[in-house]
Amino acid sequence: MNRQIRRLGIGMLVLYAALFVQLNVIQVLRAETYNDHPENTRAVIRDFSRPRGQILAADGTVLARSVPIDSPFKLQREYPEGELFAHVTGYFSLNAGTDGVERTYNDALAGRTGERIEDIGELLLGEPRTGDVSLTIPTDVQRVARDALGGKRGSVVALDPRDGAVLALWSFPSYDPTVLSNVDIEAAQEARDRILADEANPLLARTYRETFFPGSTFKVVTAAAGLASGSVTTTSPVYPTSNAYVPPLTSQPIRNFGGGTCGGALPDILRVSCNTAFAQMGVDLGAETLVTKAEDFGFNDAPPIDLPAPAVSPIDDVASFQQNTPVLAMTAIGQNAVRSTPLQMALVAAGVANGGDVMVPHVMREVRDNEGRVVETWEPRSWKRAIRPDVAATLTDAMRGVVEEGTATRLAVPGVPTAGKTGTAQLGNGLSHAWIVGFAPADAPRVAVAVIVEAQPGASEQTGGQVAAPIAQAVLSAALAANPE
Amino acid sequence: MIPVVQRLRRNTELGLILLGAVVTAGLYTLASLGTTANLPVNIGPFLGVVLALLAGAHVATRRLAPASDGVLLPLAGLLNGLGYVWIARLDPDLAALQAVWTAVGITAYVVTLVLVPKARDLDRYRYTFMLVGIALLLLPLVPGIGKTVNGARIWLQLGPLSFQPGEFAKIVLAVFFASYLVEKRELLGMAGNRLGPVMLPELRHFGPVLLAWGASLLVMISERDLGSSLLFFALFVVMLWVATERLSYLLVGGLLFAGGALAAATAFDHVRQRVDIWLDPWAAATDQGFQLVQATFALAWGGIAGTGPGLGNPDRIPLVETDFIFAAIGEELGLLGSAAVLVTFLLLVGTGLRIAIAAQAPFNKLLAAGLTAILGIQAFIIIGGVIRVVPLTGITLPFVSYGGSSLVANYVLLALLIRISADNAESELEAR
Numbered sequence: 001m002n003r004q005i006r007r008l009g010i011g012m013l014v015l016y017a018a019l020f021v022q023l024n025v026i027q028v029l030r031a032e033t034y035n036d037h038p039e040n041t042r043a044v045i046r047d048f049s050r051p052r053g054q055i056l057a058a059d060g061t062v063l064a065r066s067v068p069i070d071s072p073f074k075l076q077r078e079y080p081e082g083e084l085f086a087h088v089t090g091y092f093s094l095n096a097g098t099d100g101v102e103r104t105y106n107d108a109l110a111g112r113t114g115e116r117i118e119d120i121g122e123l124l125l126g127e128p129r130t131g132d133v134s135l136t137i138p139t140d141v142q143r144v145a146r147d148a149l150g151g152k153r154g155s156v157v158a159l160d161p162r163d164g165a166v167l168a169l170w171s172f173p174s175y176d177p178t179v180l181s182n183v184d185i186e187a188a189q190e191a192r193d194r195i196l197a198d199e200a201n202p203l204l205a206r207t208y209r210e211t212f213f214p215g216s217t218f219k220v221v222t223a224a225a226g227l228a229s230g231s232v233t234t235t236s237p238v239y240p241t242s243n244a245y246v247p248p249l250t251s252q253p254i255r256n257f258g259g260g261t262c263g264g265a266l267p268d269i270l271r272v273s274c275n276t277a278f279a280q281m282g283v284d285l286g287a288e289t290l291v292t293k294a295e296d297f298g299f300n301d302a303p304p305i306d307l308p309a310p311a312v313s314p315i316d317d318v319a320s321f322q323q324n325t326p327v328l329a330m331t332a333i334g335q336n337a338v339r340s341t342p343l344q345m346a347l348v349a350a351g352v353a354n355g356g357d358v359m360v361p362h363v364m365r366e367v368r369d370n371e372g373r374v375v376e377t378w379e380p381r382s383w384k385r386a387i388r389p390d391v392a393a394t395l396t397d398a399m400r401g402v403v404e405e406g407t408a409t410r411l412a413v414p415g416v417p418t419a420g421k422t423g424t425a426q427l428g429n430g431l432s433h434a435w436i437v438g439f440a441p442a443d444a445p446r447v448a449v450a451v452i453v454e455a456q457p458g459a460s461e462q463t464g465g466q467v468a469a470p471i472a473q474a475v476l477s478a479a480l481a482a483n484p485e
Numbered sequence: 486m487i488p489v490v491q492r493l494r495r496n497t498e499l500g501l502i503l504l505g506a507v508v509t510a511g512l513y514t515l516a517s518l519g520t521t522a523n524l525p526v527n528i529g530p531f532l533g534v535v536l537a538l539l540a541g542a543h544v545a546t547r548r549l550a551p552a553s554d555g556v557l558l559p560l561a562g563l564l565n566g567l568g569y570v571w572i573a574r575l576d577p578d579l580a581a582l583q584a585v586w587t588a589v590g591i592t593a594y595v596v597t598l599v600l601v602p603k604a605r606d607l608d609r610y611r612y613t614f615m616l617v618g619i620a621l622l623l624l625p626l627v628p629g630i631g632k633t634v635n636g637a638r639i640w641l642q643l644g645p646l647s648f649q650p651g652e653f654a655k656i657v658l659a660v661f662f663a664s665y666l667v668e669k670r671e672l673l674g675m676a677g678n679r680l681g682p683v684m685l686p687e688l689r690h691f692g693p694v695l696l697a698w699g700a701s702l703l704v705m706i707s708e709r710d711l712g713s714s715l716l717f718f719a720l721f722v723v724m725l726w727v728a729t730e731r732l733s734y735l736l737v738g739g740l741l742f743a744g745g746a747l748a749a750a751t752a753f754d755h756v757r758q759r760v761d762i763w764l765d766p767w768a769a770a771t772d773q774g775f776q777l778v779q780a781t782f783a784l785a786w787g788g789i790a791g792t793g794p795g796l797g798n799p800d801r802i803p804l805v806e807t808d809f810i811f812a813a814i815g816e817e818l819g820l821l822g823s824a825a826v827l828v829t830f831l832l833l834v835g836t837g838l839r840i841a842i843a844a845q846a847p848f849n850k851l852l853a854a855g856l857t858a859i860l861g862i863q864a865f866i867i868i869g870g871v872i873r874v875v876p877l878t879g880i881t882l883p884f885v886s887y888g889g890s891s892l893v894a895n896y897v898l899l900a901l902l903i904r905i906s907a908d909n910a911e912s913e914l915e916a917r
Contacts, residue, residue: 002842004727005854009838012861016831019865020824022872026784027820034785039770039778042786045798072798 048094048183049074051370053109053130055089055101057081058365058482061139064089064102064177073183077102083174084142087205088135088166088307088363091177094185096192100205101363103308105133108367108376131367131375136165144478145170148471153200154453155207155342156471158479161350161439161448163380164359166305167479168449171206171342173198208303208310211339212452215425216273216464217435218294218334220348223270223398225293226281227391232266234394237284239263239277247283247329254279254329257424267398271406273422275333282332287321290332296386297348298358304383305343305361313344334423346450348386349437352395353419353445356387400442408436410469413477417442420472422464431455434467440476447479490910494555495547501559502539509535509566512794516574519795519817534584535566542591546903549598552910553903554840560833561884561899565590565892567826568885571813574795575806579887586889590896597900604849604905611664614657621654622700622717626707635804636755637879638708651704651713652881652894655720655859656901662721663852666728670847674729697721698741702749709755712866712880718742719862724855728847763876776803780812780871784823791819806887808879811871826885827868834861840906843913853905856898 026034035043052075055064063085066075077092079085090100098106111129145156145168158168179191195202204210226232241263244253254275256262262274269277282290295301299315316337321328330336343361351358360383367376387395399419402408408420420438427433434456439448451472456463510532517525525531539562546553565587573580601607607614625631625638632640632647639649666673701718704710722738749756758773766774766781779802786797799805799813815823837857844850860883867886870877881891 001727001730001847001850001854004730005838005841005850008723008727008854008858009835012834012838012865013831015861015865015869016827018874019827019868019872022869022874023784023815023820023823023827026781026872027788027815027823031785031788034782037782040782040786041801042782042798072800 044094045072047110048092050110051075051130052077052092053111053132053367053370055085055105055109056132056134057085057139057142058134058136059138059140060134063135064092069183071183076183077178077181079177079181081139082176082178083202084139084146084170085137086174086177087171087207088137088169089177090308091180093180093188093192094183095189096180100307101133101135104306105131105364105367108133111369130370132370133367134365135363136160136365136378137167137169137363138479138482141168141475141478141482142170144168145471145475146172148474149451149453152453153206153455154451154468154471155210156449156451156475157207157342157346158447158449158475159346159350159361160483161353161359161445163378164350164361164383165365165378165380166361166363167447167483168475169205169207169343169363171204173200173202175202205307206342206454208305208307208341208343211311211313211341212433212435212454213336213425213427214334214338214340214345215423215433215435216275216278216334217345217348217421217423217437217450218338218340219270219273219278219332219423220352220395220399220421220437221294221297221299222278222282222285222290222332223266224297224352224387224391224395225285225290226266227394228293228387229285229289231285232281234267234398235265238265239269239274239280242276245276245279245329247279247325249323250326252326254333267401270398270421271401273402273407278333279329283325283329285332287318287328290328291315291318291321293386294338296384297351298344298384298386299338299340301384303341303343303347303361306364310343311341313340314338334425342450342452345435345437345452346448347383349421349439349450350445350448351384351386352392352399353439353448354392355389356385356392357382358384358386396442399438403438407465408438408469410465411436411438411473411476413440413473413480416440416480418476419445420469422469424463427455431457432463434463436464436468436472438472438476440480444485446483446485447476449476449479451475491551494553495543495551496555498546498555498558499543501556502543502562503536505559505563505566506532506535506539508563509570512567512570513573516570516794516817519793520574521795538587538591542594545595545598549595549602550903550907552914553907554836556836557833557899557902557906560829560836561896564826564829564884567814568810568882568887570794571799571810571817571885572806572887574817575800575813576887579806582889583887583892586892589889590892593893594896594900597897598904601901601904604852604901604908605846607660607852607901608664608667608848611661614661614664618654618657618661619700621650621657622704624650635879637710639710639713649888649890651708651710652888652890653897655713655716655863656856656894656898658717659720659724659855659859660852660901662724663848663855666724667847667851670728673725673734674731695741698738698745702745706749706753710879711756711759711876712863712870712878715742715866715878716859716863716880720855720858723858723862724851727854728851759876759878763873766873776809777871777873777877779803780809781873783812783816784872787816787819787823789820791815791817791822793817804879807881808867808877808886809871810886811868811882814885830861830864830883833857837861837902840902840909843909844905845909845912849905849908853902856902859898860895 052066069076090102092102108131155171182188243261246253256275294315299313302310302312403418403420407422411420412418418440419442423435425433434453437450439445449472451468453467632642701714704714726735762774766777770778794817797816802809841853867880867882869875883895
């Protein structure tokens with residue numbers, strides 16, 4: 001029997017060797033495949049239970065942090081400022097993924113970037129390394145933007161034109177990212193369903209993911225195209241004083257708001273936002289000049305902002321305007337074939353303010369590790385070279401005129417030279433978007449701003465100046481105070 | 486001579502038990518740190534109880550079987566401790582029960598050593614054991630006391646107590662098989678026919694094989710207990726082969742089993758389902774295959790070194806405290822830990838077979854081989870089921886899984902092996 005018992009031993013050895021081989025297959029050879037399997041929630045749980053850095057406003061206010069809870073996830077992400085920064089920080093959700101800074105700076109927050117680990121002791125014993133992301137937005141400027149806009153659908157974007165730092169990025173309605181980030185998946189899903197059911201779509205970051213007709217604010221681009229081409233100066237041409245302009249190939253005239261009469265050279269027509277004159281300017285310049293200039297400012301190209309999925313502000317391509325001067329005329333005054341995000345219009349204002357150089361917009365100022373060492377700082381860089389400095393200077397003077405004695409008088413920051421341009425984009429149903437763009441101080445700009453208040457009753461050129469300008473003025477003042485030289 | 490050997494063996498045993506207790510207490514501490522980030526408040530008393538239980542078994546062995554093998558008890562203690570740590574980490578309520586069952590198991594170990602002063606004493610009650618074994622196997626089918634849990638009718642409910650008689654049946658039947666086969670081995674081993682190089686016994690001697698096969702099929706069909714059915718049949722065929730030294734029994738047994746399994750897979754949905762999810766659990770990753778898929782995820786996540794005790798997510802696996810505890814250990818200790826469990830079982834099997842080879846009396850030899858085969862095959866069936874080497878058949882991982890019947894039965898089995906090894910040492914002395 002001993003021989004059989006020895007063979008039994010060998011047989012057992014073979015069986016257990018088979019187990020060992022299969023263990024190697026599962027735990028080593030194919031481990032990565034299994035770890036990445038869509039049914040496998042372990043990677044998600046790991047990301048949600050690992051320490052994660054904070055997101056901080058420019059003034060140090062905590063915008064996002066992880067607090068310990070009693071659950072398999074160990075940590076719960078919360079956003080103490082609620083909806084105020086929702087479209088900036090985004091959320092960190094098990095069922096809906098991530099958005100905003102939580103997504104773009106995920107690696108930094110989770111501590112997967114930055115310096116190498118310095119010694120083996122740190123690897124074995126050290127706290128997990130996480131990164132805190134500090135933003136460029138001061139809390140009080142963001143709050144002023146929210147309060148000034150109030151309960152009206154719309155957006156406020158403020159930038160530092162010199163380096164592209166975002167100083168305010170607010171749109172109404174907003175949402176509370178904490179409820180979306182609940183690790184209790186059912187509660188999070190319920191909250192998400194509730195938010196999604198709201199027809200106002202609070203999840204939409206209207207500031208950089210939604211486009212609108214820019215209306216007369218786009219005349220800044222048309223004027224820039226004219227000045228840059230050399231065919232338009234501050235003195236010529238002098239556009240005829242008229243209440244209607246009939247573009248070639250149509251009998252349908254373009255009229256001024258309220259049937260008014262206007263005309264003159266560039267500073268005059270910008271000051272009163274003269275539709276007939278700018279429509280004619282656009283047709284005279286031609287589609288190629290206008291579209292190219294718009295693209296020089298960033299249209300037809302997604303801004304490289306450090307937030308996920310920014311929308312492209314589209315303008316139709318040159319070919320589509322061939323034999324279609326009526327549309328070209330409408331586009332020159334910001335209607336019909338051009339749409340813009342509020343961010344893009346702020347970038348137009350910032351480009352003019354910065355001598356024609358459009359800087360890359362950004363919300364991150366710096367990343368520090370959990371011991372306070374700076375591991376990453378934003379390096380300002382140019383995005384678009386829109387116009388020459390002399391063109392920018394001329395345009396700035398014209399835009400100062402708009403604030404001093406034109407449609408944008410309510411934008412004026414007391415004691416500070418301010419430049420601006422209003423806009424009223426008609427929606428054709430008696431409603432219009434009230435716009436304004438501007439910057440200050442006009443002689444050494446530190447803040448550029450764009451405001452849109454959507455679907456306001458009335459369709460007069462005064463709408464932008466009345467509704468949007470006071471909001472922009474409040475934000476400009478707050479941002480100037482918070483963003484000294 | 487003998488006192489020296491005895492002292493050496495017992496001191497080795499004590500040293501290994503202390504080592505196992507240190508490993509257990511260390512893992513317990515790490516698991517507590519992993520799950521709650523706190524040192525376990527009861528680590529002192531915990532270590533005390535672990536040591537007291539194992540020391541109790543050790544002292545009993547010293548007195549009742551002083552010359553027995555010194556490795557078996559520490560190996561079982563290590564597996565028991567390892568299992569306890571993961572049960573405690575997964576479900577503290579079950580851990581309290583498991584602690585009680587460990588105490589009962591060690592008491593059963595001591596009682597067995599007392600009741601069985603010589604292994605050959607068991608030989609006398611051959612047919613009693615047979616009847617008891619069959620009764621234990623069939624009791625769950627009796628209306629009123631039988632209970633179905635998770636689809637398998639293998640439980641007995643007597644008032645507040647419930648247990649799985651099958652866990653004890655396997656030991657009782659091993660004793661009966663050993664006794665019966667030792668007497669009939671000459672007869673069963675006689676060559677009748679020849680088929681090529683294989684000597685075939687006479688056809689009528691295959692009667693017992695067919696009987697065991699029928700019984701195991703009955704268990705499988707009526708109690709839906711695939712694991713136990715496989716274990717019983719494998720046990721019987723292996724013992725028959727060892728006793729008769731006829732390979733043909735192993736071959737015929739294997740063929741019968743394959744045929745039975747094939748027929749069962751065709752005839753019964755629940756068997757076919759097991760085969761389907763064995764071949765491809767991913768096709769049913771969210772329903773029937775869920776458990777296997779989650780176990781695979783757990784093991785893969787553990788990788789080579791594991792997540793660390795208390796730091797994985799094995800609680801996603803259904804029945805993780807019992808049938809799937811191996812996956813939990815594999816996730817948190819990695820390939821290193823899962824391989825260590827394999828090695829521990831191999832050491833148990835090796836030690837058991839060594840005892841079988843050293844045994845003089847054929848009954849002792851065959852019983853030791855049978856009991857060892859139970860441990861080795863049972864661990865293989867469930868580990869192989871969890872990692873998809875064989876189709877999954879629910880059965881406990883000896884000493885590791887949560888479960889009172891299993892733990893107590895395996896401590897009884899261990900005591901019998903200890904008893905046989907003590908007998909070996911004594912007969913060696915007599916031979917000198």
